[in-house]
Amino acid sequence: MVSEGLLLLVGVLVMFVPGLALLIAFGVRERLWLAGLSAPLTTGFVLLVSLLTGVTGLRYGLLSVTVSLVVVVLAGAGVRFLLRRRRAVAEPAEDLRFVAGAAGRWVQLAGLAIGVVGVLLGVRTWHTGLGSWATPTQEHDTVTHAVLTAFTHFTGQAAPWQVLPVDVVHDTAVQFYPPGFTDLAALLTNIFGDTMLSLNLVTVVFSVVVLPLSVAALTAAVLRHARLGRGWVELGAGVAALVAVQLYRPGIAFAHDGGVLPNAAAMALAPGLTAVTLVIGRRNLGRAVLVGIALAGAINVHPSALTTAALTTVAAMVGLLFTRRGRIAFVRSLPPLVLAGVVTVVVALPDVFALLRLSGGTVVDAPATIPPQSLGKAVGVVVRLPYSGYFDLTGTLGQVGLGVLGLIGAAVAIVSRRCWPLVTAWLFWTAVIITFHLSPNTGFGATVARYYYRAAGRVDTHIYLMIPVLAGALFALLGLAFASTRLRFPVPVRTRPVVAAALTVALLAALTLTTFRGYMNTGALSLSQRYATPQFVRYDAADDAAAKWLHEHAAPGETILNNANDGSTILYVDYDLPILNIVPDGHSPITDNVTLLAMFNSFPDNPTVQDILRRKNVKWVYADSQAPTVGTDGNHWTGRRSFSLAPGLEKLTGLPGLTKVFSQGTVSVYRLDLPPQNPPQG
Numbered sequence: 001m002v003s004e005g006l007l008l009l010v011g012v013l014v015m016f017v018p019g020l021a022l023l024i025a026f027g028v029r030e031r032l033w034l035a036g037l038s039a040p041l042t043t044g045f046v047l048l049v050s051l052l053t054g055v056t057g058l059r060y061g062l063l064s065v066t067v068s069l070v071v072v073v074l075a076g077a078g079v080r081f082l083l084r085r086r087r088a089v090a091e092p093a094e095d096l097r098f099v100a101g102a103a104g105r106w107v108q109l110a111g112l113a114i115g116v117v118g119v120l121l122g123v124r125t126w127h128t129g130l131g132s133w134a135t136p137t138q139e140h141d142t143v144t145h146a147v148l149t150a151f152t153h154f155t156g157q158a159a160p161w162q163v164l165p166v167d168v169v170h171d172t173a174v175q176f177y178p179p180g181f182t183d184l185a186a187l188l189t190n191i192f193g194d195t196m197l198s199l200n201l202v203t204v205v206f207s208v209v210v211l212p213l214s215v216a217a218l219t220a221a222v223l224r225h226a227r228l229g230r231g232w233v234e235l236g237a238g239v240a241a242l243v244a245v246q247l248y249r250p251g252i253a254f255a256h257d258g259g260v261l262p263n264a265a266a267m268a269l270a271p272g273l274t275a276v277t278l279v280i281g282r283r284n285l286g287r288a289v290l291v292g293i294a295l296a297g298a299i300n301v302h303p304s305a306l307t308t309a310a311l312t313t314v315a316a317m318v319g320l321l322f323t324r325r326g327r328i329a330f331v332r333s334l335p336p337l338v339l340a341g342v343v344t345v346v347v348a349l350p351d352v353f354a355l356l357r358l359s360g361g362t363v364v365d366a367p368a369t370i371p372p373q374s375l376g377k378a379v380g381v382v383v384r385l386p387y388s389g390y391f392d393l394t395g396t397l398g399q400v401g402l403g404v405l406g407l408i409g410a411a412v413a414i415v416s417r418r419c420w421p422l423v424t425a426w427l428f429w430t431a432v433i434i435t436f437h438l439s440p441n442t443g444f445g446a447t448v449a450r451y452y453y454r455a456a457g458r459v460d461t462h463i464y465l466m467i468p469v470l471a472g473a474l475f476a477l478l479g480l481a482f483a484s485t486r487l488r489f490p491v492p493v494r495t496r497p498v499v500a501a502a503l504t505v506a507l508l509a510a511l512t513l514t515t516f517r518g519y520m521n522t523g524a525l526s527l528s529q530r531y532a533t534p535q536f537v538r539y540d541a542a543d544d545a546a547a548k549w550l551h552e553h554a555a556p557g558e559t560i561l562n563n564a565n566d567g568s569t570i571l572y573v574d575y576d577l578p579i580l581n582i583v584p585d586g587h588s589p590i591t592d593n594v595t596l597l598a599m600f601n602s603f604p605d606n607p608t609v610q611d612i613l614r615r616k617n618v619k620w621v622y623a624d625s626q627a628p629t630v631g632t633d634g635n636h637w638t639g640r641r642s643f644s645l646a647p648g649l650e651k652l653t654g655l656p657g658l659t660k661v662f663s664q665g666t667v668s669v670y671r672l673d674l675p676p677q678n679p680p681q682g
Helices: 002-025 031-056 062-082 101-130 141-155 180-192 195-225 232-244 251-256 261-278 285-301 304-320 324-356 375-384 400-416 420-438 444-452 456-484 493-513 515-528 541-553 567-575 591-605 607-615
Strands: 165-167 172-174 559-561 618-624 658-664 667-672
Touching: 002 031, 002 062, 002 180, 002 195, 002 285, 031 062, 031 180, 031 195, 031 261, 031 285, 031 324, 062 180, 101 195, 101 232, 101 493, 101 515, 141 180, 141 195, 141 261, 141 567, 180 195, 180 261, 180 285, 195 232, 195 251, 195 261, 195 324, 195 420, 195 456, 195 567, 232 456, 232 493, 251 261, 251 456, 251 515, 261 285, 261 304, 261 324, 261 456, 285 304, 285 324, 304 324, 304 420, 304 444, 304 456, 375 400, 375 420, 375 456, 400 420, 400 456, 400 515, 420 444, 420 456, 444 456, 456 493, 493 515, 541 567, 541 618, 541 658, 541 667, 567 618, 591 607
Parallel strands: 559 618
Antiparallel strands: 165 172, 618 667, 658 667
């Protein structure tokens, strides 16, 4: 377990060091900014490096990222040194209520301890579900993630216009796939040489470190506008971090249902981005540039980050208009936010152009994944926080305790009249989710849901992101009320903050040992169904053995025909072997590849198939008699809505020129020897 902890620590460092170093180099010291912007800024910096290497032809990797970081940090430090005598104009001091003296330090330590425990519990949940950080997931989207990570690792190509090549042999037929997530995984692959391990480490870091820090930063921003200061802010942020690791969405749910890891990562970044925009201030134009780069980086992780962060920020800023101080903050924030928006557009343009290059429909064209539902069920999504999806097909399970905690937090926030940005953001996403479930294809909720494939699981996740912030605000506000009330509690006024923190720790400990424990066990079970003890198998020991055999026997330049829906993509991911297919559903913009999947077994009498095989220099055939079922679009060449085995790779025994050279479990490898194209006469 110690070695597993060290592996995770390296993942955390890769995720946070670049962004943290940039923030410190450019003079940002506030903990709220460091917590909320470090990870998003890392993704933005990685995007900039990928653009630089893509334009110049340099190799993207750990070396180019490190050298670029050192140069930028030194430049930032140099600029600050030259301007060291220039006095910054301070913002007017806020009349914040804070816990002073030793009591304040104890309350701060309590908040820190709660947050750290939350991260450790999250690590435990994920490690239990995975069994090992190197365990491959069996889901279909992660086939693409693994191949793209390996492609970037092998080739050093990471710019948006360079990925994802459907033909990894010749880097052709490039289709856009947001590369930010896999660009980070490729950096870890440079260190460990193990793509699956690196992919899992990035996934876990986003879920159990980035998300808790992100919601903690948003909680701190909300409490700052609520005029709470030292002590209460840290306490609320710690509570938010602890609650975040209990959430089934986004991390665990997205890993279980399809393996849409970049989308989960982008949602984890969004609260932190909203947090810094809420406190950016009038004269923070330099920081606005950093925010713009960070938001562009989040978009590079997954384009939905733009709508999640932007809509949440706008909804929260509406709450600023409810108070005089808030209106002043709103007006002051406009110039830097406009600048941040301009920077975002400029830096994200390569992603936008690459995305526009796609054909065959867009995200907004997707039909809703749910039928219209009753008002009771729609409201129940917000209250019950149902697991749903493929883990809970009937929707009977839910995280009711967290849902109720969120409702109480919302009620206290409204009654206190202090946390209007949080209230308006929560009300916005509540309205989106309820109206979407009532009318999935038309109306207000459906309009917003268009940017999330109209997939209920993705839309519903936004209310989950509000729950930790509501819980953090709840405990902070109740602690403040307890400490400042004039009622005659048998506790001295100066020690009441410490008592409030102690009561918070005790209550959270009780919840963790009871309700939260159940949620974490359920989360670990859900993860294990795709990792440690999978319900279906795409990668297994037979795939590993076959890949190793081919690595030892296939000559350079010899191409391997495969069905990407089985475990055959491990050939490329682990050994850089030239496979033809990387798309699990069997669909491909390369017509020849589809032809081979459909009718390779007709090659003895089919000159068209023989011609394709010769042109592609296919010398090996990888066939697996078992593969999971994956959904397809309505235009699939099989005419079906699902895909598993390729018809052309069945019934291969006895075909002339095809010799079985390896077999283990359900996997067979054949050597293909085509007859001469022009056989001698006579």
